[in-house]
Amino acid sequence: MALDLSGLASLGAPRQRSIARFPWHVALLALSICAVGVWNLASASRSSHVDIWITQATWMGVGLVLALALVLVDYRLFRQGAWIFYGVVVVLLLVVLWKGRVIMGARRWISLGPVGFQPSELAKIAVILVLARWFSTDRESDPRRGPRGLAGIAIPAALVLVPALLVQRQPDLGTALITVAVGATMILFAGVRWKTLVVLGTAVILAAAAAWPHLKPYQRKRVETFLNPEGDVLGAGYHASQSMIAVGSGQGFGKGWGQGTQTLLSFLPEQHTDFIFSVWAEEHGFAGALVLLTLYFALVGSGVTIAMNARDRFGQFVAVGATSLVFWHAFVNMGMVTGVLPVVGVTLPLMSYGGTSVLVVFAALAMLASVGTKRFAN
Amino acid sequence: MALTPSTPRGDGATRLLWMAGFAALAFLVLLSRLYQLQVLRGEEYRVKAEENFVKELRVPADRGLVLDRNRRVLVDSRPSYDVVLIPYFCGKGCDEVVTRLATLLSFSFDEEERVREHLRTARGLVRFRPFTVKVDISRDELDVVEANRIELSGAVDVLPTPHRSYRHGIWASHLLGYMNEVGAEELVRLNAEIEKAGDDVQPYQARDFVGRRGLEKRYEKDLRGVDGIQRVVVDARGNAKRESDLIPESQRFEPSTPGNNLVLSIDWRLQEFAEKTFPATAGAVLALDARTGFLLALVDRPAVDPNKMAGRISRAELAAIRADPLQPELFRAIQQHYHPGSTFKVVTAIAALEEGVLRPGGTVYCPGRYTLGGHTWRCDKDSGHGQVDLEHALGASCDVFFYALSDRMGTDKIARWGSLLGLGKPTGLDLQGEIPGVMPDEAWHDAHQPGGHQHGMSLNISIGQGDVNVTPLQQLVLYGALATGKIWRPQAVLRIEDPKGDVLKEFAPDVRGTLPVKPETRDAVMKGLLAAVNQPFGTAYGMRMKDVVMAGKTGTAQVVKLGLKRLKASQVSYFQRDHAWFAAFAPAEDPEIVVVVLNEHSGFGSSNAAPTATAVVRKWLELKEEDARAREGVQRPAVSPPSAPPPPAPPPSPARAQKPARAGAAFTDGGRRGA
DSSP states (O other): OOOOOOHHTOOOOOTTHHHHHHOOHHHHHHHHHHHHHHHHHHHHHHTOOOHHHHHHHHHHHHHHHHHHHHHSSOOOHHHHHHHHHHHHHHHHHHHHHOEEEETTTTEEEEETTTEEOHHHHHHHHHHHHHHHHHHHTTTTTTTOOSSSEEEEEEHHHHHHHHHHHHHHHHHHOOHHHHHHOOOOOHHHHHHOOOHHHHHHHHHHHHHHHGGGGSSSSSHHHHHHHHSGGGTTTTTHHHHHHHHHHHHHHTTTOOTTTTTOHHTTTSSSSSTTTHHHHHHHHHHHHHHHHHHHHHHHHHHHHHHHHHHHHHHHHHHHHHOOOOOOHHHHHHHHHHHTTTTSSOOOOOOOTTTSSSSHHHHHHHHHHHHHHHHHHHHOOO | OOOBOOOOOOOHHHHHHEEEEHHHHHHHHHHHIIIEEEEEEEEHHHHHHHHHHHHEEEOOOOOOOEEEOTOEEEEEEEEEEEEEEEEHHGGGGHHHHHHHHHHHEEEEEEHHHHHHHHHHHOOOOGGGEEEEEEEEEEEHHHHHHHTTTHHHHHHHHEEEEEEETTTTTTTTTHOOOOOEEHHHHHHHHHHHHHHTTSSOOOOOOOOOEESSSSHHHHTTHHHHOOOOEEEEETTOOOOOOSOGGGOOGGEEEEOOOOOEEEEEEHHHHHHHHHHHHOOSSSEEEEEETTOOOOOOEEEEEOOOOHHEEEEEEEOHHHHHHHOOOOTOOHHHHHHHOOOGGGGGGHHHHHHHHHHSSTTTTTTEEEEEEEEEEEEEEEEESEEEEEEEHHHHHHHHTTHHHHHHHHHHHHEEEEHHHHHTTTTTOOOOOOSSSSOOOOOOOHHHHHHHHHHOOOOOHHHHHHHOOOTTTBBHHHHHHHHHHHHEEEEEEBBOOOEOOOSSEEEEEOOOEEEEEEEESSSHHHHHHHHHHHHHHTTTTTTTTGGGOOOSSEEEEEEEESSSOHHHHHHHHOGSOOGSEEEEEEEEHHHHHSOOOEEEETTTTOOOOOHHHHHHHHHHHHHHHHHHHHHHHHHHHHOOSEEEOOOSSSSEEEEEHHHHHHHHHHHHTTTHHHHHOOO
């Protein structure tokens, strides 16, 4: 797998056109969410009296630089590096299982000098790239080839499941689920036979039933709680019920910035990470939630448009992967906060506090923008 | 592996549209969920959010005071601090918190176990309720707890709680009663009663204290007051926060309403004097205002300290109290049976006079014993009193005289008059647990004694032995009736006042009946009672006072059957010694005060009960004089001289001169039998 540097060559020449084609609306939407996110974090961190919004803003600055760098590189370079990147990430996942730092009962972090980061976040990017690469080979992109059967999706499925299972071992159910969801979206996009889907669906249900006894007690409890949230308000249902109280009590227009009592008085655990949306919804009400929802939907819609107009199959798959990453994160997170989905540790893109998460989302959006820049001219 | 231009139109485009549609649907789901939570159910969640952070602290109401008749404070509430624990707020860390508390407040093993037991068993909502860990901590302990507030976590709270202070400890404690913490089942029951009654009364809560005995229990509703509420902001761990502006100013504090005050008829100066003067280990000193039927003093021993009973007593101390053979928890004045002994002879005398068995002035010869059907009854004076009339018989307490009367009358007539005079049923003092006593007639004996009624039993009854049983309070009412002609319902509370001092309820004197006897009968008995104190042959002659005439009767109630030989008190074990009685009133011509003294297991009434009674009477008269001086600012003679002719109950000296002849004739029969 030799590194094909031809992509670099095309970097300089069409710059004029590139700037014109750059999907500015994606950047605008992303930065809007960033601004809302930092503002919201400033409120969420009032009770702890630590100015984490500054840290978050700094990470966003770093993310912007990274994104700029990624946009400037022709994304076709990623295609060439996809396998290598994937391989490195899998190794890192093994390393983190072997000798990672244990934080809150999970082994998710490894140290790179002074900075700690979570390889599981990179796994999502790795899966996007490797699947895009897989589906853009000549054989896979033959237009005469119909929807795939079981044999056709076995390898891409394995490519998704290997890192996902490693992540799940940490254990980090949220990230593992997102990885699987992103991978599944891309495979579905590539085309799968209906019959195969039915067979797989049945298999997944059976597998879930079989896996149930092997889940960690807290994970099982969360699912049980989701199925019956009123059953244990003080125990496992605490997160769910408190976040629903926070969201609901925001009512139409919210309590105002910094006025959320659930936030201020620490009734919400993880209020600046996984439950950040409840802070926003409590303080800005249904109106605020609607604005944020619209921003995310617009971002996802832009992603779909970019995928639609992608110049090549690799770019198209990258766009689909990146967009689905944003979508699944947003949907699962907000669904969990509002009690539509069980509580799993999934961050809200650009709203939740956390450096690695910010960088990964910026990276995904940069790849998306990169695909958009080199779209077909209409 | 060349780069292949893709064809995004076609299948890919369709799938993308499907996916976009799915995303739109997903966002629509979120949107409708948000609409449901925030718009449709927003109000409900807003209330829940407020309940989350608003912690309601009770501001306990000051319980009403108990005052004596001169408004001297007997019972009040003093500020104190209780330590409570809310298990929910410490969760798994509770064990450690308790360990820390135990060290800081030096818990006993019992105390620590009690708290741990609660932590183990508390479930559900109970975990949110404050649990009293320690009551009434000292100032030092308060400082220690405050200094360690952070380590103890928000679960530990120090609540200012007014604690009941019985200023004079065990004095009058049976009357005053005591309080302690409401039990879990009792709480449910009390609140059910409140709800059923539909009164506008605040329900009880855990940690509340309720009146347990005496006036505290009887007037619980009046004394209680209404608790206030203080609302504070707390965070998820229960720590109070400064952001009080989250609660509207008008809702932050609801003040408490103090309870109403009780003004007793007790004169504490007299009570205090009686408490100090009364030498007994066990017994009672009762003083009644003869003109109103209100109690002036009520000494009752032994007693338990109500300050301790209010939750500050250890299990060991409580067990010791329960095991004490003297039964300190027994309210003797209304809850214990005693033989009235010779004090009962007034009843026998009245029955004999009213039934015509004894004519005024009639005499009996007393040789020191009385024989009936082969059995011999002893007189208290072995050598005999000789020929005695009623005055002498009551004054010197001759038993044979009354044996003779009862021999002629039988049990039923004595019982009939005893009942008419109020014996055998409660006096009606408005406190729980009064027992009726026993005034046995023949039917009673048939029902209760093996072998049924025997005629000889009437002899025992005639001198207050056998199966006749009275409470000290019944004695007080009986002698009050002899003194004034009125059978009073004794009362201890003059009025109920609100905290400002306005009278809410005034208790009027309550006469249950009049003494149902002919004036001559009363005069004849009165003469005997005067003789007991004022004649040289009287059993209480040593008690006479120079400036005031007292009438009274001693009594020595046998507890066990007499042996062949009369023994001194010191020769008999405590519980076999006789009870000493003295019942008296003064001034005899216009009685103001009635006093009954019972000194359990002390021996003779004349030597062990009469001195206290006399001292109490004297003190009362002094106090009256003192009060009069204070009121008028001028000096006045304390009491009318004994020579002054008392209009309502004139000592029937003229009658005395003409009666002996007739009486002597009437009683030759009785006298013969006595001989």
